[in-house]
Amino acid sequence: MTEKDTIQDKLARLPRRPGVYLMKDQRGKIIYVGKAVDLRQRVRSYFQSAQKLSPKVRALVEKIADLDYTVTDTEVEALILESNLIKEYKPRYNIDLKDDKHYPYLRVTVQEPFPRIHVARRVEKDGARYFGPYTNAGAVRETIRLIRRLFPLRHCRGPVDPAKSGRPCLNRHIDRCLAPCDGEVGEEEYRKLVDEVLLFLEGKQDRLLHELAARMEEAAQNLEFEKAARLRDQYQAVEAIREKQKIALTEGGDRDIIALAAGEDLGCAQLFAVRGGKLTGREHFLLTNPTGEDEAEMLAAFLRRYYTHAGEIPPEILLSGEIPDAALLEEWLRGKRGGRVRIHVPQRGAKKDLARMALDNAAMFLEQEVLRQRARDPQAALRALTEALSLEEPPCRIEGYDISHLHGEGTVAAMVVFENGVAKPSDYRRFRVRSVDKPDDYASMRETLSRRFARLAALRDAGEPPENMEDPFLLVPDLILIDGGIGQLNAARQAMEEAGYNDVPMISLAKEEELVFVTGRREPLRLPRNSAALQLLQRVRDEAHRFVITYQRKRRPGVRGSLLLDVPGIGEARRKALLKHFGSIAEMRRASVEQLAEVEGMNEAVAATLYEYLREEDRT
Incomplete structure (x- = not known):
């Protein structure tokens, strides 16, 4: 039985149920993963007349040597399985985020008695709070530096046991840590600091300022003036950051605004994170588009890809355009968030303006990336x-x-x-x-x-x-x-x-x-x-x-006339004397052996060696 017969045999047995299908090449490598409400109808559509397929889809079909599938009970299960398989196998012909394995997260270890914050490269089910992913690793590190300056969380790794009091590190002496390792702060007080960090990362500056003001007043009433001064400095720093939030919506609440601009083989998704009614973060993501899907399909693929491992899911997601399976994605996201999630395209007002702004940014980033790729293409540059x-x-x-x-x-x-x-x-x-x-x-x-x-x-x-x-x-x-x-x-x-x-x-x-x-x-x-x-x-x-x-x-290792030091018999003293006498290496080249020997500290043997060395330099 030939490979084509094997595929035709499998096509004939495909069930009319939801599930995930996997396309494989001759080496058995998975080159495409897809989901379907009806596996039989969807998979067989790839093997229709070639004239009905786009050129890029035809290129995919020509490489299919085998296929496999997995039946699921619901469409949501198929969507989840598809996302996980794409993440695992990274098929060549699937829409995917470029280099997303490098995207960093901010991880707050809230499951520990004395949490800390650091950069993580993947989301684990360990009870920690994750924020991201972010595309700019430098900005993530800068955020951590800012947080550690504002909120003195511990930097050290591993568990903290105040009972085994030790010597605090330098961070305690420069007021960058409350030193739970030395028992200087209790778990309850430290947890209040962690809650402030979480409010800051969630973009809830107004609520954070209220909390800081209340704690500052309480510390002042208890005559804890050093603590009150520290809280005052935090309050002022957070307030300054809040004032930099230039864009605000007329309505409060948390939402993500996502727009996508698509090119022939590439797309760019722009994400605006709005928290508490203010624009608190912006990220752009590049997507590959090997089979030439349209913008709606690319946007839907980005949502599936991004929210599979997103640190948080807001209750509202605004899009720049309609997508297929919006209701299915809502159901999936509700399950992940454990609460209501609404996906829609704004038609008017401030939300629409932000969606348009996100789309403009996506188009700009896409244009820049296309230019960079062209510049990296030697033949295009030539x-x-x-x-x-x-x-x-x-x-x-x-x-x-x-x-x-x-x-x-x-x-x-x-x-x-x-x-x-x-x-x-x-x-x-x-x-x-x-x-x-x-x-x-x-x-x-x-x-x-x-x-x-x-x-x-x-x-x-x-x-x-x-x-x-x-x-x-x-x-x-x-x-x-x-x-x-x-x-x-x-x-x-x-x-x-x-x-x-x-x-x-x-x-x-x-x-x-x-x-x-x-x-x-x-x-x-x-x-x-x-x-x-x-x-x-x-x-x-x-x-x-x-x-x-x-x-x-x-x-020239950095010293004027240093090549003279390569001549046997010439050290630092003779080098300086020669340069003082002749002024330059060029003048030395014109000198005879006798003239070289006349320099203070020189003799005829060393002068003859230098004379031959300079002539050899001229011949090279």
Whole structure:
């Protein structure tokens, strides 16, 4: 029996019941997971006439070698099972959150006698309170720092036993912990602090301020002035944070507002968290869309994916558009929350305005991500560069050049190579500039390009073909990029004309304004900052700069004239004496052995060694 016969046999036996189906490829790997109210009808729809399927769904069906299914009692059970299987197997063709395994949560260990707060990467059924997930790990860490500054919870891990009183850590001495380990605070008092943290994370600043004011007054009446002062500082800090909440709804309550913008293969969901009638948090999530589903299906998939592991579920969820199975999702969320949940699309008022704002943000983030992906695509960047520079064809081989020196000493140059938009380190080369005695980037660039093309020009003039086509010096680049402005470009162009390669396109990229100077054009090009072409040029330029600086630092560990220390017989005293006498390494190169020996502390043997060393430097 063939694979197709096996699939057809299974299709014929599919029940007309709710459940989950799994599509597998030839290796038995699950490539798609779906749910259905009627398994027979839904699964068989994939194997209808190919003309009725979209191109991306046809691509999925062509890879199906086997299928399996699980029957459930209800649609809600099918939805839960589908979400869990997608999370477990991460099928290639399912809509899914990008990199959601990295999304952090804030975890408050309320199940412990003396809770603490920290970052968690997954939600466990351990009794702790979870907030998130969040897409910005840096913002999560900043939130923890803020909370620890406002609320002196313990930082240490493990259980706390006040009976075994120990020495408090530094956090106690800087008022960042109440030191339950030393018995300085009881469990009841510490729990009040934890409740304040929870109110803060829930966005209930008004209620938190009321609690802090009451505790502050109680402490003052009990003559606990240090405690009252600490509570006053907390009150003022929370009040300042509340004032930063610029957006407020006319109605109170807790709700999530979710909007989705969809592209061809990618979508972005924007989530606004409203707590107590104020906008307390914003997160955006990127979704993959391998089978080209519409926005409604993507939004529904995001809700299933997000709320499967969300730290909290509000009683109201506002959407930017209608979704399929809204009633089913409501039923599922009610079961998870243990209370009422309403999903709907606002039609007017402040809620609609917030939904529109969320949609605008989602569209903006999606556009930025698409541009970033295009910039990371080497072929797209090359095409954009070809158009921007009006080249006849994409520059498959790009060479970038940069010059570096340390206070005018030890000038070096570097050549980096990008092939098909990707760095090729095996073709990188370094140069020690020989003809320049003082800082002169123009002369250094002329020498570097002259030496780079000298062998190739010699072979061309002799009419001999290059023998080793893997030698980077025997290949003609499609584009040369110089780090610098019009002066560096003109110097490089002069060297190329002398070598007979003035037909090779050359440009330079100036820092700060990122202007692109092109030979033959009077005015520089100003490419958009988000241009894939500019970002490719920046990568080449930055790589050349990194490579030459690394070489410079390797040769000059940070001390002027430090290469002298590599000469046998020369130490720190002789190095200083030589530099004081000659002024620079360049002047030493011009000196004879006798002149070197005349320097205080030198002798003829060391002078002869230095003389040969400097000549060897010139030959490299």
